[in-house]
Structure formats: structure tokens, C-alpha cells
Amino acid sequence: MTAWIDGQAVERDAAVAAAASLLAGAHAPVIAGLCAEAAAVQAAFDLARAVGASLDPAAGAALYADLGALASGGAMTTTAAETRGRADLVLALGAAPWSSGLLAELAADAPGRGRAAGQPRALLALGGPGDGGIQHVSYPAGEAGLPAAIGLLRGLVAGRVAGPHPFADLAARLRAALYGVVMYDPAEIGALGAEMLNGLVKDLNEVTRCFALPLGDAHQGRAVAQVSAWSTGQGPRVGFGRGYPEHDPWRFDAARQAASGEIDAALWLASLPAPLPSWARTVPTVALLGAPKGDEARVVIGVGVPGEAFGAALWHPRRAALAWHAADPVPSGAPPAAAILADLRARISAASPAPQPERSASC
Amino acid sequence: MSTLTLREAPERLDLAGVTPAAVAGLSEAEAARLVIGTGRRGLTLGDCFALHLDGSEELRIVGATDRLDRVGAGLAAGRIVVEGDVGQRLGAGMTGGIVTVSGSAGPFAGTAAKGGTIRIAGHAGESAGGALHGADCGLDGATLVIGGMAGERLGDRMRAGLIVAKGAGDHAGSRMIAGTIVAEAVGDHPGYGMRRGTLVAARHGALLPTFVETGRQDLVVLRLLAKSLEGVAPEAAALLRAPQRRYSGDLATLGKGELFTPVG
Numbered sequence: 001m002t003a004w005i006d007g008q009a010v011e012r013d014a015a016v017a018a019a020a021s022l023l024a025g026a027h028a029p030v031i032a033g034l035c036a037e038a039a040a041v042q043a044a045f046d047l048a049r050a051v052g053a054s055l056d057p058a059a060g061a062a063l064y065a066d067l068g069a070l071a072s073g074g075a076m077t078t079t080a081a082e083t084r085g086r087a088d089l090v091l092a093l094g095a096a097p098w099s100s101g102l103l104a105e106l107a108a109d110a111p112g113r114g115r116a117a118g119q120p121r122a123l124l125a126l127g128g129p130g131d132g133g134i135q136h137v138s139y140p141a142g143e144a145g146l147p148a149a150i151g152l153l154r155g156l157v158a159g160r161v162a163g164p165h166p167f168a169d170l171a172a173r174l175r176a177a178l179y180g181v182v183m184y185d186p187a188e189i190g191a192l193g194a195e196m197l198n199g200l201v202k203d204l205n206e207v208t209r210c211f212a213l214p215l216g217d218a219h220q221g222r223a224v225a226q227v228s229a230w231s232t233g234q235g236p237r238v239g240f241g242r243g244y245p246e247h248d249p250w251r252f253d254a255a256r257q258a259a260s261g262e263i264d265a266a267l268w269l270a271s272l273p274a275p276l277p278s279w280a281r282t283v284p285t286v287a288l289l290g291a292p293k294g295d296e297a298r299v300v301i302g303v304g305v306p307g308e309a310f311g312a313a314l315w316h317p318r319r320a321a322l323a324w325h326a327a328d329p330v331p332s333g334a335p336p337a338a339a340i341l342a343d344l345r346a347r348i349s350a351a352s353p354a355p356q357p358e359r360s361a362s363c
Numbered sequence: 364m365s366t367l368t369l370r371e372a373p374e375r376l377d378l379a380g381v382t383p384a385a386v387a388g389l390s391e392a393e394a395a396r397l398v399i400g401t402g403r404r405g406l407t408l409g410d411c412f413a414l415h416l417d418g419s420e421e422l423r424i425v426g427a428t429d430r431l432d433r434v435g436a437g438l439a440a441g442r443i444v445v446e447g448d449v450g451q452r453l454g455a456g457m458t459g460g461i462v463t464v465s466g467s468a469g470p471f472a473g474t475a476a477k478g479g480t481i482r483i484a485g486h487a488g489e490s491a492g493g494a495l496h497g498a499d500c501g502l503d504g505a506t507l508v509i510g511g512m513a514g515e516r517l518g519d520r521m522r523a524g525l526i527v528a529k530g531a532g533d534h535a536g537s538r539m540i541a542g543t544i545v546a547e548a549v550g551d552h553p554g555y556g557m558r559r560g561t562l563v564a565a566r567h568g569a570l571l572p573t574f575v576e577t578g579r580q581d582l583v584v585l586r587l588l589a590k591s592l593e594g595v596a597p598e599a600a601a602l603l604r605a606p607q608r609r610y611s612g613d614l615a616t617l618g619k620g621e622l623f624t625p626v627g
Binding site: 028052068071072142144147148150154155160161235241246251262 | 400402
């Protein structure tokens, strides 16, 4: 069995019918999680448009730390592959880069193309735990924390802060590098820290080349941002309650909406693993899960795992792009979440065939 | 005086544009048809409020809750008096007039407000006088007075105007472009990324390493500011009359901002 209602195994069709009924009867539904292949995320946006739901990815907080900085001041970024090919200096900010696996690869080789070709590669760490197996130079962030340290480094690099300082050497190295890369996790340094970091990178580009390398989240957030951009022209926290996509990162935070009693139904989409929010057990919820147990929500429907049960477009962190992930040699045959979501939309549209005309998008 | 009495708020309601001038030309039946719902029901003013309109320049909102968003947004003249709490974006983009709230406000109060005065008797949420996601600026010339505590990032990316609060959380004055913030106490790391602007706080949390002390100051401009504050917030004016220690920052960015705190 791959479908459950109130923890009881049922036929999939009965569960889809129950899910359609739950969403169709809701005044303010939310579609959250969105930890899934691009086709399923697209189907979720289409369903949200049809039922007037809002959307919020599991990656929301981490994603918006970077999107906020990007929207405020822009960013100069690069990819892991370009870093490996061109960087003669890599600065790892905080703890997250040390668990990415990329630093070990970067330590093992040197830039092979571009203006730094043939130079050795220096690995530097600011505020991270380091790794005894990887040769690097470590600078402690200090009591003030990582965002404050990024600001101090920026002041030193630009010459606005002078005098002897433990970071003075780090600032000089960044200025002297031919192709520098700063690796960071937006969730770790926050929106203000990310904006300051982008400012540091831009300041460095006055004298040399330097780029930011944001580490993606684990829940397809970057892919969701792209689907949202081409579907609505905005970030992923949008709501279709008024018939057009309204972007509001505060209002459409699903956890906030659940806590304040603003949503009366939810659909949690996680064909790939994502932590189930606590509100899934209090708000009437339909869960589409790649690895279901059956008791996660009121209605649970098992769906195929993308890149295993079927080929799918997923975020590829190393390429920093959507990329095709082929199916296993012997696929399981479990249905894609996109098919279930399209089925839900068809059932709900058939029951209430008067769609709202779409007006222009909000700013 | 016109009055809107809230009967129920089954979802967040958007009161942008519900100003004294906008409803002055409407009959109660016409005003009742204004759509204020944010969900698929298309709720109207009449669905949620009992209306009494007399065309006056003062609009009173009674029984307000934190589900009322954008109260006073776009106000150009007249007065809106709120009895209760409000949600996000109080007075967003207003250019004139007065908005008063007897309770507390949600996030982004006074965002992009160019003129007029906003008074919140209670507390304010995060980014009061701050910028929305991707917006050019927060408070942009208006006056925002908060009787209680403001959340984090008070005056975030504000460009002009004055904010007075009893206290604020961390990162008060973050990314400030210009303008003035006066508070009895602010949290850690005030002025993170501020370019210009003035912060005055009797007490503050940890200062950033990119703020440097520039000595004790007894500046005429602070006395002038105190004088201008007398009518708005007398307790804030008293704060400015003491000799001040000045810090310059944020040297991570332009570094033309300043933080004043009383000596001693």
C-alpha cells in the first residue's frame, strides 16, 4: 500500500479524492516543503494558482538569507567547477564549507586555467572548525561572531580600517589573489552577513577578481527559486489567495501562518527527504512523500523518489544548475508527485470550474 | 468622525487605501463593497467591519487585531486612530497625516513612509521603519514614535526621517542610508552596515569592531535635535542633553554613520 487516511491504508484513488476534498474546501491552504523534482514543484505552483494557496519551501529560511541579500544589492557568484578550475585562493567562512566535501577536492589540486593557472591554491578559513587532514590557514572569527568578522574584513580590505590586526594578513591575501572565492552557507551567516559578504566581494573586484560561492541548501531550495522565478517572476514565498501571485516572505512563511491559525489546510510535498514540520499534525494536511510511513499527516500518499523511480530534473550543487538525474536501472514504478498534483488540480477544477482571471503580478 | 468597528477577521485583511479621503466620497454601502480580503473568499469591508461614515478627516478603527495589514498605507492627509493592535506594514508609503495605534504593531511599520507621523503606544515588530525584501529603503522621511520595544533591525535601510523608541532589539539601524534613531536602549551590534545616519542610545549591547570612538562631543546639532524632539518625545529629548560619547561607523561600509551614547 502507498496511501493512507488517518493512518489507515487505503487505495490511492481514495486518498487522492480525500486530498482533493480537503484542499477544495479550504479557505486558506498552503503548499509547503517543495523538496522535489522540478516537474513536481511546477505542478505545485499550478495547483496553488488553481486553489488560491500560498507556497513556502522547506528551504525557505536558508534560501531567503541569500535572496534578501541578492535583492538588496546583487551578488557576484561563481560555481564549484569554476572554483576548482581557476581559484588560487579559497576562503571558507564558518563551519558549513567543512562538511561540504568540496574543500578536500580543492586542497588536492591547483588552478589549471585562467589567470591563476599554474599557481598553487591557498585554502583559508575564517571562523570554521578546520580539518586536520586539509592544509589551510585558520583565522578565528572572534567573540563578535561571523557577520561582524565579515564586516571587519571588508573594512580592512577597503582600507577603511587600518593598523595591526589579526585579519590584516587575511585582507592582504585576498587583495593579492588573482582569483579568490569565498565559500559560505547563507543559513549560517544570515541575511545581513550575506549582504556584507557580497559587499566584500564587490569591493575586492575593484582591485582583482573575487567571487562568492554560496553553498546550496539540502532541500532543493535553489531549484524552487528558479521554478518560482519563471512561474511568477518572484521568490518562492508567494500566495495566490487574491488570484495573482503576491510575494511576501513574512506573510507566507508557513510556520508563522500555522502558528497564528491563518491556514486551514496544507499540502506537504517531499518526494526527497525533508524534515516534516510539527504543524503537519495539527493543520489538516496532505503529505506526498517519497518515503512514507503512513501516519505523518491526515492523508499520506507515497510518491516516487526522483532520480530513482523515474528520471527527473533536480538541483545539481556542483554545477549550480538544474540537471537531469536518470532513473535506476529497474525503476520501482511509484507515481511521480507531479502526476498526483495534476490529478488533484483536475479534480478540484472540475468541481469548481470558474477560475479567477489572473491580474498583473505584485511588486 | 468615521468609525470602522471590526466584527471578525477570519484571515489577514489588507486595509491599504482605506483612508479618510478615500472613504469620504463613498456611501456606507459603496465603502462596504471595498475588497480587503487576502484569500479566495474576496472578503469586503462590510463583511468584516460595522461601518459608520460621516466624511470627516478622522477615521477610527475599533477592535483592531494583528491581522489588519497596511493600516494607513498611502495616507496623504487626515488622521487614522486605531484602538487595538495592527499587523504588518502600518503606514507603509504614507506621505502625510497622522496614524496612531493604542496597541502594538507587526513588522515593517512605517516602511517607505515619506511623510506624516506614526505613533505606536505599544511594541513594534521586526524592522519597524525598515525596508521590505528587496526594497530601496525603509522609513523615508516620516516620523515614527514607538512607546514600547521595537524588534530587531529597527530602521533597517531607512533613508530619511526620525524614529523614537523606548528600546530596540539587535541590529538597530542596520544598513541605514540616512536619518535619525533615538532609543533608550538598543541590543547588540547597532548600525551593522550603516552608511550614514545617526543613532542615539542611552544603553547599547555589544558594539561592532568596525565602530571607532571619536571622543566626547557637545554638539550644537544634538541640542537642536533635542529641541525638535520636545514636542514629539520629551524623554528622548532629555537623553540628548547629556554630554555624548561618539562612535563612527560602520567602517565595513561607507563609515559616515554615528552612534551617540551619554558619557558616564
